[in-house]
Amino acid sequence: MFDSLSDRLGGVFDKLRGRGALKEQDVRDAMREVRIALLEADVALPVVRRFVDQVTEKAIGQSVLRSVTPGQQVVKIVNDAIVEMLGGDTTPELDLNAAPPVVIMMVGLQGSGKTTSTAKIAKLLKEKQGKKAMMASLDVNRPAAQEQLKVLGEQVGVATLPIIPGQQPTEIATRAMQAAKLQAIDVLLLDTAGRLHVDQQLMDEMKAVAEISRPQETLLVVDSLTGQDAVNVAQSFAGEVELTGVVLTRMDGDARGGAALSMRAVTGKPIKFAGTGEKMDAIEVFHPSRVANRILG
Numbered sequence: 001m002f003d004s005l006s007d008r009l010g011g012v013f014d015k016l017r018g019r020g021a022l023k024e025q026d027v028r029d030a031m032r033e034v035r036i037a038l039l040e041a042d043v044a045l046p047v048v049r050r051f052v053d054q055v056t057e058k059a060i061g062q063s064v065l066r067s068v069t070p071g072q073q074v075v076k077i078v079n080d081a082i083v084e085m086l087g088g089d090t091t092p093e094l095d096l097n098a099a100p101p102v103v104i105m106m107v108g109l110q111g112s113g114k115t116t117s118t119a120k121i122a123k124l125l126k127e128k129q130g131k132k133a134m135m136a137s138l139d140v141n142r143p144a145a146q147e148q149l150k151v152l153g154e155q156v157g158v159a160t161l162p163i164i165p166g167q168q169p170t171e172i173a174t175r176a177m178q179a180a181k182l183q184a185i186d187v188l189l190l191d192t193a194g195r196l197h198v199d200q201q202l203m204d205e206m207k208a209v210a211e212i213s214r215p216q217e218t219l220l221v222v223d224s225l226t227g228q229d230a231v232n233v234a235q236s237f238a239g240e241v242e243l244t245g246v247v248l249t250r251m252d253g254d255a256r257g258g259a260a261l262s263m264r265a266v267t268g269k270p271i272k273f274a275g276t277g278e279k280m281d282a283i284e285v286f287h288p289s290r291v292a293n294r295i296l297g
């Protein structure tokens with residue numbers, strides 16, 4: 001399928017083996033390969049440009065370490081730059097430092113994996129942090145969305161707000177806040193409605209729910225397989241609500257991870273979790289270095 005970027009860079013630099021410093025023209029040749037690899041990995045074009053410019057500047061003139069070939073050295077520079085762009089090697093944890101119930105609002109388009117991720121995170125909070133969690137589905141658009149969350153709640157052993165047919169999202173949010181207070185819930189996860197496309201009604205609804213629930217975390221769920229679309233979605237959401245992080249789903253698919261780079265660049269927010277499958281424990285804290293490896297191949 002793909003030639004790995006590491007191999008390609010090796011090719012570019014073969015002729016250079018043993019020379020002292022990385023020369024401008026060689027670095028530019030190498031960056032052409034980096035650019036192609038990033039585009040193949042589905043990184044958004046403006047992000048690729050910015051990245052390549054930054055790395056080029058950093059690489060030119062660097063002296064080549066004796067223990068590595070120039071190709072390996074450039075791979076390392078690119079690798080480090082990807083990790084840095086993804087926010088360094090430590091992912092910030094969910095910020096739950098607020099008076100309970102601490103609200104986590106999940107936003108994203110329909111089909112992004114929002115409901116699944118809500119239940120996965122609730123399970124993590126319960127099992128890893130001993131939190132008393134509750135989930136509420138505000139998704140009145142997708143048939144059976146509320147029922148789906150209820151079923152997942154039963155699977156992971158986390159309570160869900162009882163469904164009252166016909167209620168609007170803001171009414172459900174109000175009821176969820178009341179129930180969470182009454183039941184001394186530590187963390188309330190709100191699975192907001194998704195639509196097939198970003199539209200103003202969706203954004204207004206999300207803002208009204210945020211007004212009511214004052215979320216401590218607002219996590220945007222995006223499907224890593226949707227490439228450029230994911231970037232557009234992120235841009236729209238980031239312009240409307242104060243996101244605190246991103247959940248990147250379907251990282252178990254063949255996506256080369258480029259969406260991660262784009263997400264971080266577009267939203268400026270950390271990717272906090274990666275969804276890695278359909279099962280309820282298929283979620284991990286996001287690791288920038290793994291994505292860098294995946295992009296570099």
Ligand code: GDP
Nearest residue numbers: 110111112113114115116249250275276277278
């Ligand atoms: P929502 O409309 O955003 O709430 O999407 P759902 O949570 O219902 O997810 C849609 C589909 O994607 C379901 O079949 C999920 O099992 C699946 N899904 C969600 N996250 C992942 C993931 O990380 N990997 C894989 N392979 N499938 C996922």
